[in-house]
Amino acid sequence: MKYFDLHCDTIGECSNNNFPLKENNLHIDLQRAKGIEEYTQVFAIWIPDELRGNDAVNYFDKTADYFYNEVAKNKDIISLYKENKETPVKAILSVEGGSACGGTLEGLYHLYERGVRLITLTWNAENEIGSGAFSEGGLTPFGKEFIKEAEKLGIVLDVSHLNRKSFFEFAEIAEKPFVASHSNADIVNNEYGKKRNLSKEQIQIIRERKGLIGLNLCCDFIEDEKASGIDSVCRQINYFKKLECDDIIAFGFDFDGCTVNDKFNGIEKIPMLYSELKNIGYEEDFLDKMFYENANKFFK
Numbered sequence: 001m002k003y004f005d006l007h008c009d010t011i012g013e014c015s016n017n018n019f020p021l022k023e024n025n026l027h028i029d030l031q032r033a034k035g036i037e038e039y040t041q042v043f044a045i046w047i048p049d050e051l052r053g054n055d056a057v058n059y060f061d062k063t064a065d066y067f068y069n070e071v072a073k074n075k076d077i078i079s080l081y082k083e084n085k086e087t088p089v090k091a092i093l094s095v096e097g098g099s100a101c102g103g104t105l106e107g108l109y110h111l112y113e114r115g116v117r118l119i120t121l122t123w124n125a126e127n128e129i130g131s132g133a134f135s136e137g138g139l140t141p142f143g144k145e146f147i148k149e150a151e152k153l154g155i156v157l158d159v160s161h162l163n164r165k166s167f168f169e170f171a172e173i174a175e176k177p178f179v180a181s182h183s184n185a186d187i188v189n190n191e192y193g194k195k196r197n198l199s200k201e202q203i204q205i206i207r208e209r210k211g212l213i214g215l216n217l218c219c220d221f222i223e224d225e226k227a228s229g230i231d232s233v234c235r236q237i238n239y240f241k242k243l244e245c246d247d248i249i250a251f252g253f254d255f256d257g258c259t260v261n262d263k264f265n266g267i268e269k270i271p272m273l274y275s276e277l278k279n280i281g282y283e284e285d286f287l288d289k290m291f292y293e294n295a296n297k298f299f300k
């Protein structure tokens with residue numbers, strides 16, 4: 001099977017703790033990905049909300065250095081997606097938190113030059129671009145400029161973590177297809193499940209724009225008293241299918257960024273998840289789209 005994942009926080013964990021990407025105790029390492037025939041991972045550099053301006057830029061640079069160093073050390077296993085090499089693992093670099101640009105367009109060009117090809121506009125708080133899921137405002141004037149410029153560069157923009165107001169303002173001005181890299185439908189009964197997930201209207205907009213939605217397996221965003229484990233995954237899939245989202249659904253597991261149900265808590269368990277969903281009755285054509293093809297088509 002093939003797997004394409006839109007979001008993980010592994011590289012920050014590796015960098016902050018000096019863990020190798022090849023073998024570690026995190027959710028993702030290259031050794032344990034061996035059971036997947038072709039695997040593309042979007043590696044996010046998460047910018048903590050305490051960091052703004054130059055502090056955010058420096059934190060990004062330090063973590064990006066670590067990322068490129070690990071890729072170079074393991075070049076027989078992993079390469080950059082855009083290089084189109086024959087390695088079993090391919091990587092796309094992203095940032096989670098547009099604050100990595102330090103609040104300037106020069107900062108955005110810097111991110112592009114350093115290979116960032118997807119930007120999650122905010123984390124939970126407000127930054128120079130707009131407001132996240134746990135803050136009140138909308139997009140800033142700089143944020144609107146940032147969005148236009150990032151689209152011109154061909155960077156994929158990611159609305160996961162935006163609050164509703166920022167999302168709808170974003171949808172007004174965005175001209176290119178965009179993604180929600182790690183969000184679910186807001187049918188999960190808890191505060192996180194409501195605020196971090198997408199409403200029906202948001203899902204329909206992403207579908208009309210031919211974007212992507214990556215299912216997030218973070219317990220808080222997918223499980224509640226009515227569904228856990230595989231049932232919570234099926235509840236999401238069935239809802240997205242009802243909204244005719246077969247061509248835009250993918251995964252953004254949120255590995256190494258949160259607590260994931262024990263059943264799925266590592267990259268080595270992805271093939272098992274695929275088989276389990278197949279046994280439940282989902283068609284292979286659909287699962288292949290969800291696990292790989294939709295995202296691969298989008299990024300190609």
Ligand SMILES: [Zn+2]
Nearest residue numbers: 096161182257
């Ligand atoms: Zn996140």
